[in-house]
Amino acid sequence: MHDIILICAKGLDELLLKEIHSIVGDERPIKLSPGQCSLRASLAEIYALNLHSRLANRVLLVLNSGQIKTAEDMYELAYAIQWHALFDVSRSIAVRFNGTNRLIRNTQFGALKIKDAIVDRFVKQCGQRPDVARQAPDMQIYARLRRDKLDICLDTSGASLHQRGYRIETGDAPLKEQVAAAILMRSGWLDALEQTPETALLDPMCGAGTIAIEAAMMATKRPPNLFREEWGFEHYLGHNEALWQSLRKSAFAAIRETTAPIYAYDISTKVIDIAIENAKRAGVEGIIQFKQCDVLDAKVDCPPGYIVSNPPYGERLGDYVSLLPLYDSLGRHLKTHFAHWHVSLLSSDEQLLKALKLRFDKKYAINNGKLDCVLMNYILNDKNLEQFDKPGVGAKDASSMANDDEGQHPADANDEFSNRLKKNKKRLEKWLKRENIQAYRLYDADLPHYNFAIDIYDDWVIMQEYAPPKSLPEKVAQERLQKALLRLPKVLQCDTKKLVLKTRQRQSGNSQYQKRDNSGKRVVVEEYGAKFYINPSDYLDVGLFLDHRTTRQMFAKRVHKKHVLNLFAYTGSVSVHAALHGAASVTSVDMSKTYVNWAKDNFILNGLIAKSNAYNKNASEQIQGKHGLYVFEQADCLKWLANRANSALPKYDAIFIDPPSFSNSKRMDDTWDVQRDHLSLLENAAKCLNHKGVLFFSNNLRKFKLDEEGVKALGLQAKNISQNTLPEDFKRNPKIHQCWEIHKI
Numbered sequence: 001m002h003d004i005i006l007i008c009a010k011g012l013d014e015l016l017l018k019e020i021h022s023i024v025g026d027e028r029p030i031k032l033s034p035g036q037c038s039l040r041a042s043l044a045e046i047y048a049l050n051l052h053s054r055l056a057n058r059v060l061l062v063l064n065s066g067q068i069k070t071a072e073d074m075y076e077l078a079y080a081i082q083w084h085a086l087f088d089v090s091r092s093i094a095v096r097f098n099g100t101n102r103l104i105r106n107t108q109f110g111a112l113k114i115k116d117a118i119v120d121r122f123v124k125q126c127g128q129r130p131d132v133a134r135q136a137p138d139m140q141i142y143a144r145l146r147r148d149k150l151d152i153c154l155d156t157s158g159a160s161l162h163q164r165g166y167r168i169e170t171g172d173a174p175l176k177e178q179v180a181a182a183i184l185m186r187s188g189w190l191d192a193l194e195q196t197p198e199t200a201l202l203d204p205m206c207g208a209g210t211i212a213i214e215a216a217m218m219a220t221k222r223p224p225n226l227f228r229e230e231w232g233f234e235h236y237l238g239h240n241e242a243l244w245q246s247l248r249k250s251a252f253a254a255i256r257e258t259t260a261p262i263y264a265y266d267i268s269t270k271v272i273d274i275a276i277e278n279a280k281r282a283g284v285e286g287i288i289q290f291k292q293c294d295v296l297d298a299k300v301d302c303p304p305g306y307i308v309s310n311p312p313y314g315e316r317l318g319d320y321v322s323l324l325p326l327y328d329s330l331g332r333h334l335k336t337h338f339a340h341w342h343v344s345l346l347s348s349d350e351q352l353l354k355a356l357k358l359r360f361d362k363k364y365a366i367n368n369g370k371l372d373c374v375l376m377n378y379i380l381n382d383k384n385l386e387q388f389d390k391p392g393v394g395a396k397d398a399s400s401m402a403n404d405d406e407g408q409h410p411a412d413a414n415d416e417f418s419n420r421l422k423k424n425k426k427r428l429e430k431w432l433k434r435e436n437i438q439a440y441r442l443y444d445a446d447l448p449h450y451n452f453a454i455d456i457y458d459d460w461v462i463m464q465e466y467a468p469p470k471s472l473p474e475k476v477a478q479e480r481l482q483k484a485l486l487r488l489p490k491v492l493q494c495d496t497k498k499l500v501l502k503t504r505q506r507q508s509g510n511s512q513y514q515k516r517d518n519s520g521k522r523v524v525v526e527e528y529g530a531k532f533y534i535n536p537s538d539y540l541d542v543g544l545f546l547d548h549r550t551t552r553q554m555f556a557k558r559v560h561k562k563h564v565l566n567l568f569a570y571t572g573s574v575s576v577h578a579a580l581h582g583a584a585s586v587t588s589v590d591m592s593k594t595y596v597n598w599a600k601d602n603f604i605l606n607g608l609i610a611k612s613n614a615y616n617k618n619a620s621e622q623i624q625g626k627h628g629l630y631v632f633e634q635a636d637c638l639k640w641l642a643n644r645a646n647s648a649l650p651k652y653d654a655i656f657i658d659p660p661s662f663s664n665s666k667r668m669d670d671t672w673d674v675q676r677d678h679l680s681l682l683e684n685a686a687k688c689l690n691h692k693g694v695l696f697f698s699n700n701l702r703k704f705k706l707d708e709e710g711v712k713a714l715g716l717q718a719k720n721i722s723q724n725t726l727p728e729d730f731k732r733n734p735k736i737h738q739c740w741e742i743h744k745i
Contacts, residue, residue: 001040001041001042002040002041002042002043002046002061002062003038003039003040003061003062003065004038004039004040004041004046004049004059004060004061004062004156005036005037005038005059005060005062005144005151005153006020006036006037006038006049006053006056006058006059006060007035007036007056007057007058007060007144008035008036008037008055008056008057008178009035009057009176009178009179009182009366009367009368009369010034010035010365010366010367011182011364011365011366011367012055012178012179012182012366013032013033013034013035013036013037014032015055015182015185015186016037016053016055016056017030017032017037019053019054019055019056020037020039020049020053023045023048023049023052023053024039024041024045024048024049028040033146036144038062043238043240043243044243044247046059046061046156046233047233047243047244047247048247050156050157050161050225050231050233051223051225051226051247051248051251052223052224052225052251053161053224054177054178054181054182054214054217054218054224055178055181055182056157056161056178057157057160057161057162057178058142058155058156058157058160058161059155059156059157059161060142060144060151060153060154060155060156061153061154061155061156061236062151062152062153063081063086063152063153063154064077064078064080064081064151064152065077065149065150065151065152066149066150067148067149067150068103068104068145068148068149068150069103069148070103071103071104071109071113074104074110074113074114074143074150075113075114075116075117076117077117077150077152078113078114078117078118078121078143078152079117079120079121081118081121081152082121082125083118083121083122083125084121084122084125084126085237086139086154086236086237086238087138087139087235087236087237088235088237089122089126089128089129089130090130091130091137091138091139091235092130092131092132092133092137092138092139093115093118093130093131093132093133093137093138093139093140093141094132094133094134094137094139094140094141095111095112095114095115095118095140095141095142095143096111096140096141096142096143096155097110097111097114097142097143097145098142098143098144098145099144099145099146100145101145101147101148103148104145110143110145111143114141114143114152115132118130118141138235139154139155139232139235139236140154140155140158140232141153141154141155142154142155154232154236155232156231156232156233156236157231157232157233158230158231158232158233158234159230161178161224161225162176162177162178163177164177164224164225164228164282165225165227165228165229165281166213166278166279166281166282167208167210167213167278167281168277168278168281174207174208174210175207175208175210175211175310175346175368176210176368176369177210177214177224179346179366179367179368179373180210180211180213180214180310181214181218181224182366183211183308183310183344183346183366183375184211184214184215184218184308186344186362186364186366186375186377187306187308187342187344187377188306188342188344188377189201189215189305189306189308189342189344190218192305192306192342193219193260197258197259197260198259198260198261198303199260199305199306200260200261200262200263200300200302200303200304200305200306201215201260201261201262201263201305201306201307201308202262202263202264202265202298202300202305202306202307202308202309203263203264203265203307203308203309204263204265204293204295204298204307204309205265205266205267205295205309205310205311205312206264206265206266206271206272206275206290206309207266207271207275207310208271208274208275208278209264209274209275209276209278209279209288209290210278211264211308211309211310212262212263212264212275212279212288213275213278213279213282213284213288215262215308216258216262216279216282216284216287216288217282217284219258219260219262219287220255220256220257220258220284220287221254221255221256222255222282222283222284223251226248226251226252227283258287261289261300261302261305262287262288262289263288263289263291263300264288264289264290264291265290265291265292265293265295265298266292266293267292267293267294267295268292269292272290272291272292275290276290295311295326295330295333296326296329296330296333298333298337299337304338304339304340304341304342305341305342306341306342306343306344307334307338307341307342307343307344307345308343308344308345309344309345309346310345310346310347310368311326311327311330311345311346311347311352312326313347313348313349313352319349320349320351320352320501321485321496321499321500321501322496322497322499323349323352324352324355324482324485324486325486325489325496327352327353327355327356328355328356328357328482328486330356331355331356331357331358334356334358334380335358335380335385338380339380339382339385340380340381340382341380342377342378342379342380343358343377343378343379343380344375344376344377344378345375345376345378346366346368346373346374346375347373347374347376348368348371348372348373348374350374350376351478351482353374353376354475354478354479354482355482356378358378358380359378360376360377360378361377361378361379362376362377363375363376363377364377416447416450417447417450417480417483417484417487418487418490418491420443420446420447420450421442421443421454421487421488421491421492422491424442424443424446425442425491425492428440428442428728428729431728431729435528436526436528436529437526437527437528437549438456438457438458438525438526438527439455439456439457439458439525439527439532439534439544439546440455440456440546440727440729441453441454441455441456441546441547441729441730442454442455442456442492442729444730444732444733444736445466445733446732449468449472449476449477449480450480450484451465451466451467451468451472451477452464452465452466452481452484453466454488455542455546456492457523457525457534457536457542457544458523458524458525459494459495459498460494460498460499460500460523460534460536461488461492461494461498461499461500462500462502462536462542463484463485463488463499463500463501463502464502464503465481465501465502465503485499485501498536500536500537502540521535521536521537521538522534522535523535523536524605525544527544527549527552527573528549528553528577529580530573530576530577530580530606531602531605531606532544532571532573532576532602532605533571533598533601533602533605543570543571543598544571544573545570545573545658546727546729546730547700547726547727547730547736547737548573548574548658548698548725548737549727550724550725550726550727551696551698551725551737551739552573552574552577553577554696554721554724554725555574555577555578555654555656555696556574556577556578556580556581557581558654558694559578559581559582559583559653559654560581560582560583561582561583561584562583562584562653562654563583563584563585563587563650563651563652563653563654564578564583564585564586564587564652564653564654564655564656565587565589565652565654565655565656565688566578566586566587566588566589566655566656567589567637567641567655567656567657567659567685568589568590568637568657568658568659568660569588569589569590569595569596569599570590570595570599570658571595571598571599571602572588572595572598572599572600572602572603573602574656574658575588575599575602575603575630576599576602576603576606576608578654578656579603579606579608579625579626579627579628579630580606580608580627582627582628583627583628583654584627584628584629585628585629585630585631586628586629586630586631587630587631587632587633587652588630588631588632588633589633589635589637589640589641590633590634590635590637591634591635591636591637592634593619593634596619596620596632596633596634597619599632600632603623603625603630607626608625608626608627608630609623609625609626609630619632619634620632620633620634620635637659638672638681638684641681641684641685641688642684644684644688645683645684645685645687645688646687651688651689651690651693652688652689652690652693653689653690653692653693653694654693654694654695654696655685655688655689655693655694655695655696656695656696657681657685657695657696657697657698658697658698658699659672659674659678659681659699660672660674660699661673661674661699661700661701661704662674674699674701674704675701675703675704675705678697678699678704678706678707679707679710679711679714682695682697682711682714682716682742683714685697686714686715686716686742686744689744691744692743692744693743693744694741694742694743695716695741695742695743696739696740696741696742697718697739697740697742698725698737698738698739698740699737699738700736700737700738701738702735704738706718706720706738706740711742712745715744715745716742716743716744716745717742717743717744717745718740718741718742719740719741719742720738720739720740721739721740721741722734722737722738722739722740725737725739
């Protein structure tokens with residue numbers, strides 16, 4: 001008997017334990033650990049586990065185990081193994097090391113120590129050393145470190161057991177074979193098959209056909225690795241070829257016929273062709289009925305059975321928005337055409353599954369590769385269908401959700417949000433046309449339980465989700481967000497690919513500069529004759545603050561032939577308007593190189609500077625432009641202003657300052673708090689301002705209070721112009737920003 005370890009994907013270890021018992025045929029002790037099962041087994045059982053396991057990745061033969069306290073202990077543990085008795089020195093080797101602890105923090109270091117011990121042992125015993133081959137070695141040695149215990153093992157499998165060999169081509173998001181087997185086991189279909197051999201299985205979004213192929217192999221008792229040509233144990237000196245061939249022959253003879261109908265549909269003809277070829281290689285093409293079909297048209301003419309599928313889920317927030325209509329429609333389709341069926345769906349996005357509005361029966365965590373996923377099992381029975389035909393229900397405890405929302409979410413609430421959008425759109429139409437504005441706010445938490453803002457940028461729709469009211473259960477808030485996302489494209493007649501959802505949280509440091517996506521999309525929008533690039537998806541903010549549209553105009557009309565400073569310039573929208581209004585010079589300062597270069601792009605877009613004159617290595621530069629001198633500075637704005645205030649450099653005629661509410665960026669020497677620090681900021685700004693100059697100061701901190709006495713002590717006079725700076729589309733939210741016009745006394 002040998003000590004062995006079977007390793008598997010996260011979430012499959014309990015299933016693997018049951019599978020091992022079914023293969024070895026007894027109830028021997030098996031130690032269960034996250035991602036692995038350990039037991040004692042004979043050589044015949046090692047062969048059988050390799051041949052029959054649908055869940056394991058590898059079967060490892062444990063050669064030595066021990067506690068390690070030093071790196072030398074690890075070497076000695078490996079050196080003690082009689083390697084020359086396990087395989088010939090002519091065989092190439094590779095060492096894989098898994099796990100770290102306080103002592104061994106680098107897996108490459110661990111693998112190197114084990115490799116050195118193996119080589120040294122061979123040299124001592126045979127006078128020769130084996131070759132090391134990173135790719136396709138004859139023998140793979142696995143070292144698995146768990147806390148202070150190290151297991152050194154021989155890999156009897158070779159390539160991972162999930163690589164059955166039938167899948168040459170895959171779809172866009174391949175499902176691992178062992179994960180497909182696991183969700184079939186979790187679905188209950190196999191148990192039903194034992195009771196009713198004609199139990200149907202349907203995968204209506206089959207992709208490369210992995211679920212259907214694994215199901216066909218299970219139904220026919222076909223071992224998953226029956227026709228694998230290469231094994232790790234082939235070069236093991238303890239290998240018994242006659243025993244192995246005998247086991248293969250018995251496994252082949254045990255394959256049976258099945259009467260279970262298995263259906264595999266996909267919308268793509270190309271993908272269906274791939275699935276058919278994969279099924280042929282697996283030897284089950286005659287068992288599966290393939291069909292090109294949209295999932296929303298999928299139907300089968302047979303008694304209720306099981307739907308098991310891995311629908312598209314994506315890995316980005318934008319994927320959620322674009323896929324939401326599919327899941328909403330899929331839920332209705334399942335309830336309409338598959339009553340009394342069992343449904344099992346695997347997704348990495350549980351919110352998408354909630355959009356089905358189905359009560360789940362069971363829920364399992366499963367990893368597909370490195371992607372954390374959840375498997376939801378549903379039973380479309382009479383009670384479930386009756387419950388989920390009611391408005392406002394969409395989770396396991398949906399009845400309690402409905403009770404929590406009683407009186408606030410009537411049956412016609414679905415239209416309340418749509419009606420408000422239509423009303424706002426109609427109210428703004430004449431103003432937008434008259435002002436020639438392409439970017440505006442359509443909705444801003446007008447309805448208290450639909451707590452988000454919706455901005456329009458040409459034909460793009462940006463939806464920003466705010467934190468829901470504490471009185472509203474999180475699940476209900478999520479349901480309403482889904483409803484809003486489903487209604488937006490219909491009301492606004494927009495492309496769902498141009499609908500972007502963002503979640504607003506308090507920003508600190510330079511987090512507002514960090515990318516959320518990497519699409520590189522840029523859209524041009526116009527505002528009072530100026531053009532601006534916006535990026536709909538890559539950043540939290542798109543590059544243009546809409547609430548300052550009027551403020552930009554008021555400021556720009558005051559700067560003809562004057563010298564202008566735009567501090568915390570962001571993407572330079574104020575700077576562009578100032579330049580277009582004939583400012584003699586415009587200096588734009590921001591901490592972010594990304595935004596400084598973005599500001600330059602906006603200047604180029606408006607014909608203010610030539611592209612050939614922009615972009616040096618450091619982002620900061622001076623460019624002689626169409627109407628004047630344009631200066632771009634990448635710097636800590638506070639430090640830059642303080643240095644400027646204490647210099648003999650020329651002063652500015654007009655200064656625009658719109659700082660963040662708070663920042664603790666690593667690029668700054670200290671933290672910034674607009675309430676705490678605004679006087680020191682204004683003091684330095686005043687030193688940079690000509691005597692008859694004007695300073696616009698604004699911020700978005702709703703509880704901000706200007707220190708009026710402190711401002712007077714600085715020799716400044718401040719006039720609150722907040723109401724005058726509110727654009728038409730922000731008048732329902734007068735606290736969006738505060739703004740002051742400041743002069744020297």
